[in-house]
Amino acid sequence: MATLLTFGIDRRSLLAGLGLSAATGLGAPSVLRAQAREIVVGGAASHKPWVEQHVAPLFERKYNAKLTFEGTRSLVNLEKMQKNKDRPYLSVVQMDDPVMILAVREGLLEPITAAKASNLAKLKPGTVHMDGQWANYLQPWQGIAYNTNVIKTPPTSWAEAYDPKHKGRIIIPSLQNTEGLPNLFMASHLATGKPMAEATLDTESGFKKLISLKPNLLTVYNQMPQAFSLLEQGEAHMIVGALSSFALARKQDGAPLGLAAPKEGIFPVPSGIAVVKGGPNQDLAFAYVNELLGAEIQSKIAPPTFALPTNVDVPPPPGMPTGIAVHTIDWGFVAENRNAWVQRWDREMSM
Structure with missing residues (x-):
């Protein structure tokens, strides 16, 4: 050059x-x-x-x-x-x-x-x-990672994780992990139908919806590699809120994984x-x-x-989602409330 x-x-x-x-x-x-x-x-x-x-x-x-x-x-x-x-x-x-x-x-x-x-x-x-x-x-973005040997059609909605057919087969990140936050916000959106900008402020509805997910949970992870090991083995069907930088790297290495960008949108990491x-x-x-x-x-x-x-002059790389909402997070709001959210998470989402 x-x-x-x-x-x-x-x-x-x-x-x-x-x-x-x-x-x-x-x-x-x-x-x-x-x-x-x-x-x-x-x-x-x-x-x-x-x-x-x-x-x-x-x-x-x-x-x-x-x-x-x-x-x-x-x-x-x-x-x-x-x-x-x-x-x-x-x-x-x-x-x-x-x-x-x-x-x-x-x-x-x-x-x-x-x-x-x-x-x-x-x-x-x-x-x-x-x-x-x-x-x-x-x-990097968060969507739904899934085992392609178990799920043949990519999930089209974040709501699919709540389907009883996935009882005991879903993994989500802990709210102690940064990547755990989108599940709280999306749960509020699914529960209320509010636009995402409003739903992220209604964490009360989000927690109530997340509690209903507990029967479907296999585990809540703090360490990402162990979670993906369970997914690749087929013990888990989906990781909801999975990182593209990890999931797609594993897919590239030959793991039986896909990463879906559901219709409600994705979250940037x-x-x-x-x-x-x-x-x-x-x-x-x-x-x-x-x-x-x-x-x-x-x-x-x-x-x-x-x-x-993030530069508007650079197109998304091949295989990246296009034409779908990318929901930004108000990190100032998160900083003000996260300690209280984590305490509630530990009380209500413990496995």
């Missing part, structure tokens, strides 16, 4: 690409000649392969800078930012949206603007959060990116964010992650 230098990009064009102005005094030579400049990105351990294959080579060539990716869990990245708040060493974090809210509350993030990352203006509605504190660069406040080399940090929000990178990383792109 040709670099900026190959095309002879002038100083003004390069600054515009980085979201900087000539008045900053930070011109192209400081980006292109500073061989030792580096950013450290904290993200999920599972992201490391595609970052190193698709993102790091492009970024390092384009900006003549070093990219180091530290793979761990979102809460560990939050702890790193907390402990190093006075002298941060992370420049960018890729974390789950609920953890991003905690980071915002502690003043650990630097807002993203279109002036600093122009691709922000190219994102789908609902993927930029809290006035640009963070944005979503991908949308939060994949957020943010700039660490006061982190090193913020011009490069915003450049990295801009690349992940851009069409070139998203077109490369959406297929291997079995995710929907």
Whole structure:
């Protein structure tokens, strides 16, 4: 791939690409000649392969800078930012949206603007959060995973999990898991018929509906691999609220699985990116964010992650759902209420 230098990009064009102005005094030579400049990105351990294959080579060539990716869990990245708040060493974090809210509350993030990352203006509605504190660069999604040896026709509705023919054969995620939330919201929608935006606020109806699912439950999982093992063996018929990034990877590896996108719609899994406040080399940090929000990178990383792109110029990869509602989640509302929901879940949904 040709670099900026190959095309002879002038100083003004390069600054515009980085979201900087000539008045900053930070011109192209400081980006292109500073061989030792580096950013450290904290993200999920599972992201490391595609970052190193698709993102790091492009970024390092384009900006003549070093990219180091530290793979761990979102809460560990939050702890790193907390402990190093006075002298941060992370420049960018890729974390789950609920953890991003905690980071915002502690003043650990630097807002993203279109002036600093122009691709922000190219994102789908609902993927930029809290006035640009963070944005979503991908949308893995949740639907219904099913064993294709047992279920020959893909489920067309979330309501199918409640059918008595699946007694003792359904698996759902715990509400302690982030991926457990859509079942609560969808249960409210199924019970009341309210539009999803209203149904997500009516968790009382959601809990009452979920309780009626208990006779059909084989188990409620906290650990995803064990749940999929039961599904692949045929002990379970469906995992309701399954992640595309896991289910479709297992299908690709030959497991007898399908993943349905029911008619009521699907839920995006939060994949957020943010700039660490006061982190090193913020011009490069915003450049990295801009690349992940851009069409070139998203077109490369959406297929291997079995995710929907968030940039409007990137079509969904082959095999991804199209023409179906993608229900966003109000993570601020979740943060305010989740502890109470989990306590109620533990009381009423225990197996």
